[in-house]
Amino acid sequence: MALRHGDGRRLLVGAAYAVMCATVFGLMRYPNIVSKEVTIGFLVIFLMVTVALIVVGQFSMMKNRMPVRFKNVDELLTVYEVARWAAKDLDIKYGDQRLFYSLLLRRSTGGFMMPSIIWWTASIPVQELALLAPFIDLIIEGRGPPQNLPPEYDDRANILQRFKERMQIGGLWPQAKLAMTGGLAV
Numbered sequence: 001m002a003l004r005h006g007d008g009r010r011l012l013v014g015a016a017y018a019v020m021c022a023t024v025f026g027l028m029r030y031p032n033i034v035s036k037e038v039t040i041g042f043l044v045i046f047l048m049v050t051v052a053l054i055v056v057g058q059f060s061m062m063k064n065r066m067p068v069r070f071k072n073v074d075e076l077l078t079v080y081e082v083a084r085w086a087a088k089d090l091d092i093k094y095g096d097q098r099l100f101y102s103l104l105l106r107r108s109t110g111g112f113m114m115p116s117i118i119w120w121t122a123s124i125p126v127q128e129l130a131l132l133a134p135f136i137d138l139i140i141e142g143r144g145p146p147q148n149l150p151p152e153y154d155d156r157a158n159i160l161q162r163f164k165e166r167m168q169i170g171g172l173w174p175q176a177k178l179a180m181t182g183g184l185a186v
Helices: 007-029 036-065 073-089 102-109 116-121 126-140 156-169
Strands: none
Touching: 007 036, 073 102, 073 126, 073 156, 126 156
8 A cells, every 4th residue: 555645744643642642541540650730731732632633634624625615604504405405316325425525514514512613614525516516506597496485585596606606716616518619518
């Protein structure tokens, strides 16, 4: 198995974290080795490093692999609803990799164990946006699935239009493939 760029650094960080875990748990197992204050200090440092590693991991994952981000919770939830509709229409089951991250978006808006401030870390890959784009266009055109709201309260088309414009400006919106003859979209 070949190592990719950055794997050595990940292995070094993982080894250092393992040593720190062993130290903290060793101090907790044998409390008579050092004072209680030193053990608590190691535990606090351990927790801070754990949180830092989780945050850095989240940001690097978003930045590198999933560049499609959301401006607000309404935009995130609207794209999630599009993903649910697309999954139903394309017969995509739970665990299928084609819309994996899009169908997990709902978890980013809060719940029992997760504060609602986490929504800003939610993102999806460009490949999933390419799969959702035709469905987003249908909703913008007014041909999406019915909402259980009066028409004056259904703001999905406006939200998705602004989302699409932002993705086009950022160069993330999928482009139509042009035919070799006459530049017609295929």
